[in-house]
Amino acid sequence: MTVQNGDSFVPPSPEWLAAYVDGELEANGDLAGIRKKVEYWLDRNPKAQDDVLAWSRLKKIWDTTTPREPSEKTWASLQGAICHGLIQAPQPTAPRNRSNRRRGLMVLACVAAVILLGLGVTWHLWNPAEQSALPGNTHPSINVEPFLVAVDDEVEILSITGRDTETVVVGSLPVEGNIELATSGEVSLSWMEHPLKQSEIPLVGVEEDPPMIWAPPRMDP
Amino acid sequence: MAVATSIAVPILSDEQLLHRFTQGDNAVLDELFQRYRQLAYRVAFRLLGNEADALDAVQDGFVKALTNLHSFQGRSAFKTWLLRVVSNAALDLGRQRCRKETLSLDLFRKDDSDQGTPCSLPNPAREMERADLRTLLDRALESLPEPQRCTFVLHAEAELSYREVAETLDISIGTVMSRLFYARQKLRAYLSKWISI
Numbered sequence: 001m002t003v004q005n006g007d008s009f010v011p012p013s014p015e016w017l018a019a020y021v022d023g024e025l026e027a028n029g030d031l032a033g034i035r036k037k038v039e040y041w042l043d044r045n046p047k048a049q050d051d052v053l054a055w056s057r058l059k060k061i062w063d064t065t066t067p068r069e070p071s072e073k074t075w076a077s078l079q080g081a082i083c084h085g086l087i088q089a090p091q092p093t094a095p096r097n098r099s100n101r102r103r104g105l106m107v108l109a110c111v112a113a114v115i116l117l118g119l120g121v122t123w124h125l126w127n128p129a130e131q132s133a134l135p136g137n138t139h140p141s142i143n144v145e146p147f148l149v150a151v152d153d154e155v156e157i158l159s160i161t162g163r164d165t166e167t168v169v170v171g172s173l174p175v176e177g178n179i180e181l182a183t184s185g186e187v188s189l190s191w192m193e194h195p196l197k198q199s200e201i202p203l204v205g206v207e208e209d210p211p212m213i214w215a216p217p218r219m220d221p
Numbered sequence: 222m223a224v225a226t227s228i229a230v231p232i233l234s235d236e237q238l239l240h241r242f243t244q245g246d247n248a249v250l251d252e253l254f255q256r257y258r259q260l261a262y263r264v265a266f267r268l269l270g271n272e273a274d275a276l277d278a279v280q281d282g283f284v285k286a287l288t289n290l291h292s293f294q295g296r297s298a299f300k301t302w303l304l305r306v307v308s309n310a311a312l313d314l315g316r317q318r319c320r321k322e323t324l325s326l327d328l329f330r331k332d333d334s335d336q337g338t339p340c341s342l343p344n345p346a347r348e349m350e351r352a353d354l355r356t357l358l359d360r361a362l363e364s365l366p367e368p369q370r371c372t373f374v375l376h377a378e379a380e381l382s383y384r385e386v387a388e389t390l391d392i393s394i395g396t397v398m399s400r401l402f403y404a405r406q407k408l409r410a411y412l413s414k415w416i417s418i
Contacts, residue, residue: 014398014399014402014403015395015398016398017402018398018401018402018405019383019398022376022383022401024382024383051409054409054418055405055409057418058408058409058418059377061358061412062358062377062378064354065351065358066263066378067263067266067267067272067355069259069262070262070272070276074276075258078258078279079250079251079254079258081280082250082254082280082283083247083250085280085281085283085284086247086284086287086288089284089288
C-alpha cells in the first residue's frame, strides 16, 4: 500500500497513536493499513517519534516497578479474611429465587407508589375550607385568610407609580383561586403625576403594602 | 517394575467454578483466589500505592464479587468483572483514606544547586532505586484523573486488551484508547520533571 502525497496526510488521532504504541495495530489484518499510515507519518515527524519512544521508555519504567508479591503467609491470611467476610455477608441466592424475590419487591414498590399517589391526589382535592372546620385541626396555616383576587370588572386603575414590569397583579395577598394577570397589551398609562425628563421612562412600582401593581414601560401617546 | 501414572485433573473454567460456588462448594474459593489474587493485588497496589491498602481492597473486592454473583450475568469474563469490582474497591478506599502524603522528591534531584532541574541520568531505571522509582511513579499516577488512572492501570498492569479494558469499565474502545493517550502524556510530563524520559 502506498500513500500518495504523504505530506498532506493528516496526523493520526491520539487513539491510533496509543494503539500503535501498544502493538494493537497488527502488521497483518484490518488495521495493517492504519499501521502503515502511522509509521509513514512518524517517519516524517521526528517530534512525534520522540513521543512514541518516550512512551516506550515509560513502559520500561513501569515494568521495572512491578509491585512485589506478598508472602505466602500474607496470601493465606488474606484468603482467611475473605472467607470470614463471605460468612458474615448475606449468602448469594440462586438466580431463580433471587429474580422471584426481586419481582415481588418491585410489585410491592409499585403498589406502594400507587397508594401514595392516590393519597396525594385525594389530599389535593380535599377542600381546605372544609378542612378548617374539622375538629382537632390545629395546623397554624388554618387561620390564614385565603388569597382574595378581584376580577377584572371590579377594579379601576386610577394611577400607577413605581417601576415597570411585564405583568400586572391586581389584588390583595394572599391569593386563592385563579390569578388573572393583566399583560403588557392590556394596560395603558394615560396620566403621570410628574412629567418625565427626556431620558426617563415610566416605571410602575411596588408599594410597601400589597396589592402590587406593575405595568409595562410603554406609554400610549 | 513400578509404573507411574499421572491422573489428569480437569481444569475447570471460571464459570464452572462459580456455578459450584453458588451451589455451596466453598472449596472452589481456593482455586478462584489462586487464579486471580496476584492480578487483583497488582491492580489495587498501583491504584493505592502500598501493600496494606492493596490487600484491603483485594479482600473487599473478592467478598463483594462473590456475594454479588447475581450481578455477574456472564456477558463478560469473570476476570474482567472481578477486576472491575477490585478497582472500584481500591478507588473507594483511596477516597475514604484520602491520603495526601507529601513526599519530598528532593532525593531525585542532583544537588541543591539544581532546584527544578530534572535529574538527567543516563539510565534512570538502573541508577535509581526501584522503590524510589515506584514512589515517583505512584505520585505521577495520583496526578491523573481517576478514569485515566484506572484505564491505564488495567491496561499496563493487568495487561488487559483494549476490548477487555472497555468491558471492565463499561466504556467504548475508542474511549480506552483516548484515555491511554492522555494518561501517557501526563505521566511523561510529570516524570520528566524528575528524570529524563
